[in-house]
Amino acid sequence: MPRSRTAVEHAQEPIPSxxxxxxxxxxxxxxxxxxxxxxxxxxEYIGERITExxxxxxxxxxxxxxxxxFFFALENGKMIDGGSGGNDLRWINHSCxxxxxxxxxxxxIFIYALRDIKRGEELNYDYGLVLEGRHTPAIKRAYQCxxxxxxxxxxxxxxxxxxxxxx
Numbered sequence: 001m002p003r004s005r006t007a008v009e010h011a012q013e014p015i016p017s018x019x020x021x022x023x024x025x026x027x028x029x030x031x032x033x034x035x036x037x038x039x040x041x042x043x044e045y046i047g048e049r050i051t052e053x054x055x056x057x058x059x060x061x062x063x064x065x066x067x068x069x070f071f072f073a074l075e076n077g078k079m080i081d082g083g084s085g086g087n088d089l090r091w092i093n094h095s096c097x098x099x100x101x102x103x104x105x106x107x108x109i110f111i112y113a114l115r116d117i118k119r120g121e122e123l124n125y126d127y128g129l130v131l132e133g134r135h136t137p138a139i140k141r142a143y144q145c146x147x148x149x150x151x152x153x154x155x156x157x158x159x160x161x162x163x164x165x166x167x
Contacts (some may be wrong), residue, residue, distance in 0.1 A: 015043045016122065020088050026146050028091040034116040045072055045102065045109040048085035055079045055105045072102070072109050073130075080109060094156045095124035097149040128158040135160065 017036055023029025036042065040116050047070060050058075058081065070082035070090040082090030089111055092100065100123050103110050119125065129143060135157055143156045153159070 015088055017042060018088060020091050023093055023122060023123065025090075025093040025124070025148070027093075027097070029124075030088060030092045032117045032119055032121050032123060034119050036113045036123075038113055038115045040113045041113045042100065042113060042123070043087065043089055045080060045082060045087070045089045045111060047080040047082035047090065049071070049083035050079050050081050050084075051075060052079060057080065061153075074107050074109070075104055076107055078107070093122065093124050093126040093147070094124060094145060095147040095149060096145060096152045097147070098125040099123060127156045129145040129156050130158050 017033055017040075018030050020028050020030055052073075055069070059069055059071075062117040069142045070084075070086055072082065074080065080086075092111065099117050099121070100111050100113050102125055103112060111123070111125065113123075121130055124147070131139065131143075135155075140155050140157065145152055145154055145156050
């Protein structure tokens with residue numbers, strides 16, 4: 001009987017529709033290797049499954065960029081750390097006008113195209129980060145958005161509930 005692949009082996013397999021390269025938005029980015037049709041599944045976001053407590057321990061380990069992580073929160077309270085055993089999807093950047101979305105399905109995260117994506121176009125989704133407590137100017141700077149879209153919120157943080165959206 002053939003041996004089944006480990007999660008790490010699965011994560012290391014190339015995703016045929018994408019390539020990672022330098023991004024104008026921030027650091028590395030994920031780009032379409034070919035046209036991707038609206039509604040298409042691009043791939044699963046893979047990484048080590050950890051507790052929120054473990055995620056807190058891992059946050060801030062990089063003094064150069066203490067707020068940068070590859071965490072994805074799941075509805076069951078667990079986290080996926082794409083920086084540990086993750087695949088190339090960990091490099092997808094945030095945008096306030098995204099062409100992709102992340103969907104949770106059975107405690108797994110999948111990235112889907114929201115619209116047709118051209119070959120060579122950078123893939124992105126709205127991180128919509130949720131932080132408890134007040135969004136101080138320092139916190140907003142730490143989570144500054146660099147997407148450059150005309151309707152940019154200037155932050156990767158999700159709007160607070162009840163907050164008024166700019167028109």
